[in-house]
Amino acid sequence: MVLQYQIPGNDFSSAGEASSNFKTVLKKLGLPSQTIRRVAIAMYEAEINTVIHGGGGECKAEVNGDRIRITFCDHGPGIQDVNLAMQAGYSTASEKIRELGFGAGMGLPNIQKYADDLQIDTEIGKGTTLVLTVNL
Amino acid sequence: MLLSDIKSTLTAQVLTGESEKELCETEIHTACGCDLMSDVLAFVKDQTLLLTGLINSQVIRTAEMMDIAAVCFVRGKVPPADVIGLAREKNIVLLATEYPLYAACGMLYEKGLGGRSGGSSVSDSRQ
Numbered sequence: 001m002v003l004q005y006q007i008p009g010n011d012f013s014s015a016g017e018a019s020s021n022f023k024t025v026l027k028k029l030g031l032p033s034q035t036i037r038r039v040a041i042a043m044y045e046a047e048i049n050t051v052i053h054g055g056g057g058e059c060k061a062e063v064n065g066d067r068i069r070i071t072f073c074d075h076g077p078g079i080q081d082v083n084l085a086m087q088a089g090y091s092t093a094s095e096k097i098r099e100l101g102f103g104a105g106m107g108l109p110n111i112q113k114y115a116d117d118l119q120i121d122t123e124i125g126k127g128t129t130l131v132l133t134v135n136l
Numbered sequence: 137m138l139l140s141d142i143k144s145t146l147t148a149q150v151l152t153g154e155s156e157k158e159l160c161e162t163e164i165h166t167a168c169g170c171d172l173m174s175d176v177l178a179f180v181k182d183q184t185l186l187l188t189g190l191i192n193s194q195v196i197r198t199a200e201m202m203d204i205a206a207v208c209f210v211r212g213k214v215p216p217a218d219v220i221g222l223a224r225e226k227n228i229v230l231l232a233t234e235y236p237l238y239a240a241c242g243m244l245y246e247k248g249l250g251g252r253s254g255g256s257s258v259s260d261s262r263q
Contacts, residue, residue: 029251037202101173106177
């Protein structure tokens with residue numbers, strides 16, 4: 001099963017709708033609640049990143065026999081230093097985003113924590129593709 | 137601790153319209169007081185109450201992703217109608233108290249509602 005979502009850029013109020021929809025789909029599939037929660041949290045963090053850093057983008061969520069793979073692709077500024085971005089507490093988010101409860105530098109570390117695999121392909125000025133996988 | 141006990145301890149208002157009977161049927165095992173949603177997303181527990189001073193829609197989205205049963209807004213803050221509507225849609229109970237975050241957490245802790253001690257590990261998250 002493959003689901004595709006458009007992630008609007010800089011529309012903070014609607015951020016999370018794709019993750020919410022996919023979580024509902026996973027519940028209907030009857031997957032274990034712990035697995036659903038791990039997928040939902042990792043996907044939601046990635047969706048928020050796509051909105052606030054990537055300026056929006058596309059998301060593809062796939063359920064195969066033994067894994068769930070979610071791809072976020074944006075055409076934003078790219079990540080300057082991925083190793084630094086993976087460190088808990090490091091953030092380039094604006095003060096406005098921090099006031100909204102995000103930008104604490106926990107997004108990518110949280111995704112890595114909840115996913116079984118995380119791949120990031122980024123190019124300055126071109127954008128970022130993030131692929132997270134959760135094994136079933 | 138029952139949600140009805142939390143409501144009375146914090147002299148809280150129920151924003152999502154649940155009856156006392158419904159509140160008596162919701163049991164809360166842990167609580168988390170936080171304004172940083174990314175920190176909340178690192179906190180994995182069932183039957184959790186989130187106490188926060190933030191009132192935007194991402195609080196509800198965070199609660200939804202985490203399977204958080206109820207959210208209590210502190211310092212007399214009340215979220216806009218669309219945020220309350222989203223919580224109703226997702227079956228998340230919303231409370232509002234006049235107490236500030238620190239005092240509200242302390243009052244619940246004193247009544248026996250604990251939080252998570254220490255950080256959550258990768259193995260915790262993958263249980």
